[in-house]
Amino acid sequence: MTDNYDDLQASYGRCLRANGFIERFYEIFLASHADIAPMFEKTDFRQQRLALRRGISIAISHAAGTAMVRRSVGEMAQVHSRSGRTPVRPSLYAHWIDSLIAAVREKDPQANPALLERWRRAMGVVVESFSGSY
Numbered sequence: 137m138t139d140n141y142d143d144l145q146a147s148y149g150r151c152l153r154a155n156g157f158i159e160r161f162y163e164i165f166l167a168s169h170a171d172i173a174p175m176f177e178k179t180d181f182r183q184q185r186l187a188l189r190r191g192i193s194i195a196i197s198h199a200a201g202t203a204m205v206r207r208s209v210g211e212m213a214q215v216h217s218r219s220g221r222t223p224v225r226p227s228l229y230a231h232w233i234d235s236l237i238a239a240v241r242e243k244d245p246q247a248n249p250a251l252l253e254r255w256r257r258a259m260g261v262v263v264e265s266f267s268g269s270y
C-alpha cells in the first residue's frame with residue numbers, strides 16, 4: 137500500500153508558517169548530544185537552515201516513495217557518509233529524529249501523538265538510507 141504522507145506535508149507547511157521552526161529545531165538538536173554542537177562550529181546557519189528546510193521536504197517525499205528525489209537523497213547520504221564532507225555516525229540519527237519531533241510538537245498547532253508517530257516513521261526511512269550508505 138502506498139502512503140503519500142500528505143498529512144506530513146501539511147504539518148510541515150504549518151510548522152514553516154509558525155515562526156522560527158528550523159531555528160527551534162537546531163536549538164533542540166544542538167543540545168541533544170554532546171557530540172553534535174561541535175560538528176556545527178564553523179557552520180553558516182543562514183545557509184544551513186535553508187539546506188535543512190529543503191532536506192526535510194525531500195525526506196518526506198522520499199518516505200512517500202517519490203522516485204524524483206532519489207538523486208537528492210543520495211547526495212545528502214553521501215555528504216553524511218564516512219567519506220563525505222560531514223560524516224555522521226548512524227547512532228546520532230536518533231537524536232535528529234527526536235529533536236525534529238520535539239520541534240514539530242511545539243510548532244504545529246495540530247500536532248497530536250498519532251501525527252508525531254507518522255513523522256517518526258517517515259523520517260526513519262531517510263535515516264535508514266543515510267545509515268545504509270555510511
Ligand code: HEM
Binds near residue numbers: 172175192224232
Ligand atoms: C545526527 C544527524 C545529523 C547531523 C549531526 C548532521 C550534521 C550536519 C552538518 C555538521 C552539516 C554541515 C554544515 C556545514 O556546512 O557546516 C550538515 C549538512 C547538511 N545536512 Fe545534516 N546532519 C544530520 C542529519 C541530517 C538529515 C537527517 C538530513 C536530511 C533530512 C540532513 C541534511 C543536511 C543537508 C541538506 C546539509 C547540507 C549539505 C551540503 O552542504 O551540501 N542532515 N549536516
